Amino acid sequence: MLTFDHVHFYYKKGQPVIENMSFTIETGEFVAIVGANGCGKSTIAKLMDGLLLPKEGQVTFKSLDTSRPEDLDKIHEQIGFVFQNPEDQFITTTVMDEVVFGLENIRVPREEIRSRLDHAIQAVQMEDYLESMPHQLSGGQKQRVAIAAIVAMRPQIIIFDEATSMLDPQGREQVISIMHALHSQGMTMVHITHHMEEVLSVDRILLIHQGRLEFDGDPLTFFETVPVADYQLEPPFAVRLNKLFHQSTPFTADWKEMIRLQWSIN
Structure with missing residues (x-):
């Protein structure tokens, strides 16, 4: 469904960030992307969503190609992106307006907005905070609002780019629980993280090292065969x-x- 086909990317020529990367994420998978800081994980996330374009190779979602300008709007509607810092996504003054803004932006009919809003807010358990100001919430609550805004738009994939890294253990646990609940409903999940506790129950792990794909397989095989400490990761x-x-x-x-x-x- 989401395919990297011999993708290369660099910010400065001669200094590759992603080298000859190929993989496919199938519909309904829960995939974790792990690796040391600076290995290229966040660049991969942005390439998936068309926020960055490959220098060589192709990134495709179904029949859509990120390199085709006419496909980008459709890709952004079908691939949701949750950032490390939820405040990077906030542009309104209440939780309700934050979710509604995204729906209006993708031209959801007004009569459908309320039902989508209610479903998304319930999915992240923020029903009591509709009139709250996002910037005054706790870190975990902010991230849940950011997730609700994406869920309301009904994407087929959600990418979490280090979305739990700034949260305390309770906030992290809440966000991970929401991820698994969404996955159980059939949504494809891509979780970029350096917290190894969070990848034990995913379907598949992609290990990135110096811009290359070092491992692609299930968590059991990963932890049995990969010396994770060698990649600056803690078992x-x-x-x-x-x-x-x-x-x-x-x-x-x-x-x-x-x-x-x-x-x-x-």
């Missing part, structure tokens, strides 16, 4: 716990379940 607690058990128990993202299995084996 999740569940992975470290599994190694303490000398892999005598099956690896699972649920560390409490791993302990229960270990006790049952002993």
Whole structure:
């Protein structure tokens, strides 16, 4: 559905940021893109949405090509983008207006706006904050409003570009829970993160290193075969716990379940 075909990108010629990258994200997948700071993750996100254009190769969404100006509006409507700092997306004075603005911008009929607004606000559990000023909310609440504004536009893919990196643990947990709820409803999710705890339950991990795709596979294979510390990433607690058990128990993202299995084996 979303395809990178031998994509190259640089900001300055001779200093490649993305080199010869090819992969396809299928409809309904939950994909995490991980890697050290500066490896090219956010550049990939912007290439996906047509905010940047490849210097060589193609980025396509279904039959739409980001290099064709006539396709870009359709791509932006079908691929939502949640930024690291939610305030970068805010342009109005209330939560309700923030969601409605995006709907008006894509010309949603007025009679349909209210139902979309209600659905999106309920999806992020912000019903009690419709009249609140976005800039006065907590970090997690701000990010949930930014997500609601995207959900209301009903994209087919949502890209989260380090969307949890500025949040406290509670805010991060709330946003991750919303991601999985949206995914369970059939939405394709792309989660760019350096928090390895957040990728244990995704469908697929893409590891980026110095602008190249180093790994493409499921989380179990990733944590069993990739020395994540070599890529300036910290193994999740569940992975470290599994190694303490000398892999005598099956690896699972649920560390409490791993302990229960270990006790049952002993």
